[in-house]
Amino acid sequence: DAGVIQSPRHEVTEMGQEVTLRCKPISGHNSLFWYRQTMMRGLELLIYFNNNVPIDDSGMPEDRFSAKMPNASFSTLKIQPSEPRDSAVYFCASSRVVGANVLTFGAGSRLTVL
Amino acid sequence: TQLLEQSPQFLSIQEGENLTVYCNSSSVFSSLQWYRQEPGEGPVLLVTVVTGGEVKKLKRLTFQFGDARKDSSLHITAAQPGDTGLYLCAGARTNAGKSTFGDGTTLTVKP
Numbered sequence: 001d002a003g004v005i006q007s008p009r010h011e012v013t014e015m016g017q018e019v020t021l022r023c024k025p026i027s028g029h030n031s032l033f034w035y036r037q038t039m040m041r042g043l044e045l046l047i048y049f050n051n052n053v054p055i056d057d058s059g060m061p062e063d064r065f066s067a068k069m070p071n072a073s074f075s076t077l078k079i080q081p082s083e084p085r086d087s088a089v090y091f092c093a094s095s096r097v098v099g100a101n102v103l104t105f106g107a108g109s110r111l112t113v114l
Numbered sequence: 115t116q117l118l119e120q121s122p123q124f125l126s127i128q129e130g131e132n133l134t135v136y137c138n139s140s141s142v143f144s145s146l147q148w149y150r151q152e153p154g155e156g157p158v159l160l161v162t163v164v165t166g167g168e169v170k171k172l173k174r175l176t177f178q179f180g181d182a183r184k185d186s187s188l189h190i191t192a193a194q195p196g197d198t199g200l201y202l203c204a205g206a207r208t209n210a211g212k213s214t215f216g217d218g219t220t221l222t223v224k225p
Contacts, residue, residue: 004156035215042215042216042217042218043157043202043215045212045213045214045215048212055212056212091156091157093156101144101145101147101162101204101206101213102147102159102162103147103149103157103159103204103213104159105149105156105157105158106156107154107155107156108154108155108156
């Protein structure tokens with residue numbers, strides 16, 4: 001089991017550029033979550049999917065953020081245009097059972113927006 | 115307002131000491147999880163508790179869920195440097211799959 005795979009691990013970009021973060025959940029897991037972690041705000045849930053369907057995106061900070069899950073093995077989180085305040089570590093997590101609240105996290109994508 | 119309050123925020127102790135960290139809320143949770151996160155990695159699940167008053171042990175770690183399912187504690191006996199990390203509690207108020215995390219307790223165990 002390769003675990004939850006995220007890419008890129010690190011990204012440095014300039015303000016205004018588009019950023020795309022990618023996630024491959026564990027095979028057979030039915031729920032996928034995107035979290036953002038900063039020193040100031042801790043771990044914040046941005047959006048989650050059950051069976052590839054977005055269920056709750058109330059944590060997405062602005063319209064500049066969007067997430068998709070075209071199939072059970074892939075999800076993207078896109079920021080367009082990026083801003084310095086978007087700098088954070090973005091985590092993807094998956095859960096085998098919908099509603100189980102037991103998450104397996106990826107290693108994260110550290111984003112720096114200059 | 116933070117849904118889950120963790121205390122202390124930082125804890126630095128010597129190897130061999132015991133410690134307890136707390137996770138408190140005014141809300142009732144259907145389940146509560148504890149995770150440990152090391153630098154450069156994602157949080158890793160330690161335990162999940164679902165029943166009020168439940169106690170679970172994982173080697174030197176003891177987890178307790180409050181009777182009213184509003185709070186939890188993590189007790190570590192004879193701490194070791196390998197226990198160093200950020201300890202996070204997370205709770206879900208329903209079984210809808212949406213967990214909220216506390217701000218964490220950063221533990222440093224000195225050899």
